[in-house]
Amino acid sequence: MSLFLWFLTWRLSSALSLLLLSVVGIQTGLEVVQATVCSRRGATRDKSLSQDGDVIIGGLFNLYYKPSAVEQGYTRLPSYEPCTGLDLEPLKYTYAMAFAVEEINRNSTLLPGVKLGYRILDSCSRYPWALQAGDQLVPLLICAASSTTGIMLSRILGPLSVPVISYLASCPCLSDRTKFPNFFRTIPSDIYQARAMAQLAIRFNWTWMGAVIENNDYGQLAIQVFQEEIQGKGVCLEFIEALHRETIVSDARRAALKIKASTATVILIFCWYTDVKKVFLELAKRNVTDRQFLASEAWSTSDDLLQDLAISKVASGVLGVAIRSSTIPGFENYLRSLHPSHRPDDEFIREFWQKEFGSCSGTESLEGVQHPFTDTSQLRVAYNVYLAVYAAAHALHSLLSCPNRDSPPGNNSSTCSSPKHIKPRELLQHLNKVNVTTPQGEMFYFQGADIPAKYDLVNWQNTPEGSLKLVLIGRVDGFDLHLNESAIQWSTGSNQVPVSVCSESCPPGTRKANRKGEPLCCFDCIPCAEGEISNTTGSLHCERCPSEFWSNSEQTACVPRQLDFLSFNETLGITLTTAAVSGAAVTTAVFVVFICYRKTPMVRANNSELSFLLLLSLKLCFLCSLVFIGRPSVWSCRFQQAAFGISFVLCVSCLLVKTLVVLAVFRSARPGAETLMKWFGPGQQRGSVCLFTSVQVIICAIWLSLSPPEPRPDLGFKGSKVTLECAMASVVGFSLVLGYIGLLACTCLLLAFLARKLPDNFNEAKLITFSMLIFCAVWVAFVPAYVSSPGKYVVAVEIFAILASSYGLLLCIFAPKCFIILLRPEKNTKKHLMAR
Incomplete structure (x- = not known):
């Protein structure tokens, strides 16, 4: 109970401090715009990246990966080990946010006369740390991490009407405007990717699958949507294994053993890429290379997995749903121009430099270097961050625009806001109305909390070097699936679609008969009776032929009955x-x-x-x-x-x-019977006949x-x-x-x-x-x-x-x-x- 009471007390104190800061900010006239750009993805929590401005946008990223969990007891307050190991992907997202802010500041038509600033903190994938970091960003524009963190921050900041914009929190629950009226996101709801993955399973007739999910809102709700979509479509899940971030080593081992023992050859994974890597390494130890993996957007484009030769045989042929890719003109040059000498206050770039070059002598440069950090060929999450910043900027622009600024003071029909006097509730209203064209010419608007769903479909294919490459094979628009099947390289190394069934589909001429006590996907095939047919694969019933017809020998078609009669030839x-x-x-x-x-x-x-x-x-x-x-x-x-x-x-x-x-x-x-013969003479006999x-x-x-x-x-x-x-x-x-x-x-x-x-x-x-x-x-x-x-x-x-x-x-x-x-x-x- 001490753990629960500590967390409850801490959470209440955080919420109260948020409320106090907001009230103080409003009363002193120093309130700063409160909108949030949040992620879903851990380094000390004191490190930050910031730039001054009239309006400050806060960012919260999992810049450092958290260590293994420490077993918590009930005799002392819970504690966490410090996070170590800079994660380059979230670091790229961080600079995408910084680039977008600087680009907007150079734009003379968007927020003219107003300079945007930012402050970015690390959350280390820890929910308490994310909340504490959010506390530090209030009354700034803040950011949450993960769907679960997004739920927490949205609920805490909801009473203050502080907007929260997420670029990776994809839980379908966050679309509920009655519960999360202050939440927005630039990534589609998981309903769409879960439905797309269900459509792939149905399309390729994968009726017997396994699933590995993250034990959080992302994994649980995604698999729930997937199961709802496959219900009644003849697809079954043999098992669902949940991974806990705190016990990932043992959980990954257990999941690998389950996959190896399973009769399902197609495995669905809704997990973060670091956890998927643990599972793949366990599978590689056990030489399990005959499984076809269906990837969620959380790991389908991970360079960390694609470049790892230790798991290339296991991960070959992965088919995944990915966040749609786009380009950000000038972003690659921006990344290559980053240097510790140019940014002396940037602790993140200094640590990156130490990791990559071992020193900061000043002669090192990213110019001309092939590195995942500077690769902008397929920007996905970074582009979502970019869109989130632009959404906040356009909402601010709309809020700060004063249509009656030139009218006499007594005739103003509305009160004009200034960067130093912005109310979160007003900013929230303008965010709901954002409908603009991005610098790339893309129409951008919110449908409640969401944007129109768009995904890429990707495939992991082998390269001569032994690593894997990402190949675009299709796209998803809303609930529509567009796929180039001929471009897919499956886990078998061929173009032949893998088979993953509990029972082979019943051929024409037979019908399904469910096995008692087993899932619907496990069945026997019973031949149709004479006079009955089934002309499709996987028929549930046999149809009786019309009276003029009869079934052929294969019981697949009704043919006219032959006329039969007693002939001289038989x-x-x-x-x-x-x-x-x-x-x-x-x-x-x-x-x-x-x-x-x-x-x-x-x-x-x-x-x-x-x-x-x-x-x-x-x-x-x-x-x-x-x-x-x-x-x-x-x-x-x-x-x-x-x-x-x-x-x-x-x-x-x-x-x-x-x-x-x-x-x-x-x-x-007999006497007297002479006349009797008169009636039986020859003539009478002939007449009688x-x-x-x-x-x-x-x-x-x-x-x-x-x-x-x-x-x-x-x-x-x-x-x-x-x-x-x-x-x-x-x-x-x-x-x-x-x-x-x-x-x-x-x-x-x-x-x-x-x-x-x-x-x-x-x-x-x-x-x-x-x-x-x-x-x-x-x-x-x-x-x-x-x-x-x-x-x-x-x-x-x-x-x-x-x-x-x-x-x-x-x-x-x-x-x-x-x-x-x-x-x-x-x-x-x-x-x-x-x-x-």
Whole structure:
């Protein structure tokens, strides 16, 4: 608790001192303009760079890098070790601020008659030191460091309406004008760079990534925006490792081990470049060179990393979002002209000179020397500093301009401000209205706290010397991404985009199936079912094909279903055709035998005329089955059912009449039954057959004229083929045809059954009974088989029933007779037939 109480007491005292200084400044009329140019990036805190002027702009930079953290206990007040090691990049930002001030002072149209001055201090990346340095700059123009420092300073200086302008604090939270009404910045909000990085991940199909972030507002809020952007886009983060500046050594080691063990090949890093270097050195120790890194603007352009040969293999191919680059005419000459002898009060340039040249003899010079400090080819953060100074200058110019200065004193409608009497609240109002053109011709204005977002997209590529070079490969305008993919050199050293997925994308013909308990990016690929397709990579669902179509073998497209029917060329068609033709041939052979032996007792005793008619009808039954084979047409559909129905009625009618004749013959032997045979003479038999058959002809005629069968594809059967069949438009018609055949067959069976025991050596009624039993059994079994059979097998079932019943009649009735006629001629006598 002592640490917390110390910090709270210190912070309150700092805030009170700020308030006191401001009040004193206002009351004495010595208040100086209070606007802030702040950074996000540690040397003793007494060193400063300053220049006198009518209006003083304060700057706060991380000029020195802080040392390793000292473990803080709870038995004494917390303390920090001094910062050492001058950081050249922030030093360049410092002189960019000084250059901009001097340039403005030479401009006769901007702030005429007013001389700008500055005072720049170091914050050492320590939040308490940044606040204390800010305290020293009040009531001057002050500067904050980092998003977290910007939040602190903005909140403390907010009640005093002191403007704060930042060139590196990119936290999206600072755009909230209700919380930070005095905050401005010349760097875009991290919303834009996080969204751009998410767009890159989606564009290159990196669905499985790792993330390393700085454990502060910058890192936490940036990764939050990134996660919001990738939500629902199929991108997952395998891990998020946070780095603490105070424990960077152990944290970098832990992050390196996590990256090495990860299955993700693309790693997103939202960190400051010094921390990234620690991680890269740990990865280099472990020879991890197969990772593709996605860089935030905080380290994507760091010369310290690009020139370090120890990490070149690890960092090769980095793809990053960078602060947009620009030029500052004359700035390079300004940097090269810097010399300790010319600036005796400049402690920073003296220390830089000692570091680079080892002495300050006066003969050393930066002219003609290739050094990162004098490299102005790609000014990014320095240009933001430059813009921040110009924003403050234009706001001051607007505030100090007096439109009614020449009017009589009593007619002034507004009070004119002077450099010695500037109120922070008024300056804040003018900053909100800044809309000018920079010396480079760029339109500059604030949208609330922000400026329009612009970034460069950069790529780290190998050089023959072994180091890395920065290559511009695209840009970001707001939320629009413009990228030259062909110019990218990836970590693999080739132009092939790295693959970073938990599961390979499901190819067309399959669908995703999420694994239980795993992230959405980890899934299995399940083949689509038959009749379903997926024609894109990574489909979530398979789509069912329309009824006229079916899926191809790869399940990637719906193709028209092939027309299928029982043809003469396939095995089943050939088999049934052979059986039908054979039956017809056997029937013909029996017919020939009966003709040749027509005068024998066996043929004459069984009513030869009806026998010949029965053989003819059986032949028609065999032949009509052939009409069912082949491609259905309008006429074949009509003819096949009519031929089937009439042929079988003719056949059964003959058997029925033969049965009636047998019964009549034996009944006529009884006394008083002589007249019975008059009704069963040859003429009456032919008439009866014609009568029974004509009823079927009438049924078929009415059915086929009103609602005939028509060829139609059967879409109900699911498969790659659609059966072309003769669809029954009227089930009633077909039922009447079958019902009439069944009625005659049952009547014949009943009568034959009654006549089976009549005294005769060769009782044909027994043969008819047996044949009718087979006939009825076949057609009773036909109904369920017909209904349940798929596709063309419906036709095959009907043909089989026709052939089976025809063969049953042919064999049961005529086989015994042919056996006697041909093989037992001694039994083919009247005496034998009449014997009882």
